[in-house]
Amino acid sequence: METLHFETEIKSSPENIWKILWDKQSYAEWTQFFAKDSVFQTDWKIGGKTYFLNPEGDGMVSTISSLDEPFEVVFNHLGLVKNHVETIKSKEVEEWSGMEEKYFLTQRDGFINLKVIVHSPNEYHDMMKTGFTRGLEMIKTLAEKL
Template structure:
């Protein structure tokens, strides 16, 4: 499995960056570049379900593997959502 790691230095307090990234009112401002009308639904629980959706309700099913506000948030992608159905097992996933 390939692991991707990205790092960007931002001159702002950690709490402000966290809020901009994960606040439901600002999330779409930075994700619109890959999926217009994108949204994220989560229970904010480690091991719970998180959904990354496009404007048509398709997207990814994930779980939070690790969370230490406001410094660390690690998602594990489990599968996809197509036409309102979770797909966690197909070869495409």
């Protein structure tokens, strides 16, 4: 497992950046570098359910372990979803279970610093690096237009 760090400085408000991160349409735009037409669904409750899915219904099931909107959210990955069915216990799930995906927004020198910290199995390092690098560029572009 690797811990990957990504960050960018954005000239916008935390509220606008938060909206870009989690709004249905803009989420699909910035996550296109992972999978086209990605879907994000959550109940926004600590301990509740969050889904990161592709259009076919495959992806990850997670929970929110920390939330301070619009400045912080930490997702703890629980398992996988295949054909809209959750799997929490399997050999495949073991490599993802317990890994975190963290988003932090802090104000600094007239900008908002968006920092993402992701735990990832080694074999997904390149995909995560490309996806988050390009995704954060898209978030910056979208947020600075608002």
